[in-house]
Amino acid sequence: MTTNTSESVKDRPVSSVNSADKYPPEGWDRSGLPAWSYFSEELLQLEKDELFRSHWQCVCHVADLPNNGDYIACDLVGERALVVRGSDGVVRAFHNLCRHRGSRVVGEDKGTCRSAIICPFHGWAYNLDGTLRGASQPASLPDLDKVKFGLKPLEFEIWNGFVFVRFKPGPQPSVKELLGRFDAELEQYGMAGLAADGRGMWTETVDVNWKCIRDVDNEGYHVPMAHPGLNDLFGSNYYDEPFEAGAARSFSAFRGGEGSLWSVRHYMKMLPEMANLDGEHKRAWLYIGVFPNLVFGIYPDSVIFYQEFPVAVGQSIQRGAAYRRPDEDRRLRAARYLSGRIDRLTSREDELLTKWTWEAAFSSAYDGIMLSDREYGVRSYHDALRERFPVLNGDEPTAGRLAARNAELRQSPVNKGN
Numbered sequence: 001m002t003t004n005t006s007e008s009v010k011d012r013p014v015s016s017v018n019s020a021d022k023y024p025p026e027g028w029d030r031s032g033l034p035a036w037s038y039f040s041e042e043l044l045q046l047e048k049d050e051l052f053r054s055h056w057q058c059v060c061h062v063a064d065l066p067n068n069g070d071y072i073a074c075d076l077v078g079e080r081a082l083v084v085r086g087s088d089g090v091v092r093a094f095h096n097l098c099r100h101r102g103s104r105v106v107g108e109d110k111g112t113c114r115s116a117i118i119c120p121f122h123g124w125a126y127n128l129d130g131t132l133r134g135a136s137q138p139a140s141l142p143d144l145d146k147v148k149f150g151l152k153p154l155e156f157e158i159w160n161g162f163v164f165v166r167f168k169p170g171p172q173p174s175v176k177e178l179l180g181r182f183d184a185e186l187e188q189y190g191m192a193g194l195a196a197d198g199r200g201m202w203t204e205t206v207d208v209n210w211k212c213i214r215d216v217d218n219e220g221y222h223v224p225m226a227h228p229g230l231n232d233l234f235g236s237n238y239y240d241e242p243f244e245a246g247a248a249r250s251f252s253a254f255r256g257g258e259g260s261l262w263s264v265r266h267y268m269k270m271l272p273e274m275a276n277l278d279g280e281h282k283r284a285w286l287y288i289g290v291f292p293n294l295v296f297g298i299y300p301d302s303v304i305f306y307q308e309f310p311v312a313v314g315q316s317i318q319r320g321a322a323y324r325r326p327d328e329d330r331r332l333r334a335a336r337y338l339s340g341r342i343d344r345l346t347s348r349e350d351e352l353l354t355k356w357t358w359e360a361a362f363s364s365a366y367d368g369i370m371l372s373d374r375e376y377g378v379r380s381y382h383d384a385l386r387e388r389f390p391v392l393n394g395d396e397p398t399a400g401r402l403a404a405r406n407a408e409l410r411q412s413p414v415n416k417g418n
Helices: 040-054 180-189 210-217 229-234 262-270 330-360 373-388 401-410
Strands: 056-060 070-076 078-085 091-095 110-112 116-118 126-127 132-134 153-161 162-166 202-206 247-253 282-292 292-296 302-312 315-324
Touching: 040 091, 040 202, 040 302, 056 070, 056 078, 056 302, 056 315, 078 162, 091 153, 091 162, 180 247, 202 330, 210 302, 210 315, 210 330, 210 373, 229 247, 229 262, 229 330, 247 373, 262 330, 302 330, 315 330
Parallel strands: none
Antiparallel strands: 056 162, 070 078, 070 110, 078 091, 116 126, 126 132, 153 162, 202 315, 247 282, 282 292, 292 302, 302 315
């Protein structure tokens, strides 16, 4: 992806980047993805395999697992992940898959196993470190190696307290490398020490293609018109940076004044002086986007994450959670409630916009889009998709040929190495 800057974003302090030096280059391509890419069943299967299974996915924060035996489970594009804190206090990640018949070893999204994980199908038992404790009616089976027939481990990494998993090897480096350029800015937030807010994970189904959600979320051009709360909080201070090397950043200081909307006015009033934050971040919201589907919202009072996963061509699951400061007092709790209220209203507004975006491609009048300079983040995201799927640069391949054609294009001299 190209920008018009003379030096890479990762080579400069993050706070020095501003909207003025992130304008796109002259003559950039303002078009979007081809309409067929939102309806192709073949592309969807390739996206599930080459994006969602082979890129890092955030499951939870270690604060969601405060006690030994606590677990979080989630389903992602046909895969089942299980993150559990062992009896030794160590957090581990496994496939939620019994080695006997493939059943889920835990059926709930969240819970606690006292000393072992017991498969609800036939009762095979696994230690909290994943090793096989014992099979039901062992005399009916040969001797089973405790490690070989233990739960299959998942590649995982903990970054600032957040637990990431990857279902198959992929193009991304470690999470630490992927997000390392933000370390200096994020250190002051103490994210590794966050506490769960008590509400747990939320999930919802949205009847749109997953890329419609990203298309809306990857630009702030619509904020003044579509998000009264955010606009009241930010004014003209909000800006986006394009995706680069798998991540993007958006930032806004609060506008001056008290705010005209109830939630914004009282949030500004209730938010205390945060001694841990520097002057630029005391009264500002920061967002970090991680390709292909994850966003962190990092606020003075709390940290949130949200993500989406495709279920079908026209159906997606959204999932997320919120976390509080460990030393939260009543005033900070009230501020967190108000920021959450602003966020919830914004999410509802965005949901409607994603549906309108999805509906547009069905219209006989739809012949593509025209991006403004304020929407270069959308183009940079689309460029990242095109790196994985160069087939997006042309017409839809003949039925049954999409995966093969994409592989051919990736081997061409232009795309090789991406």
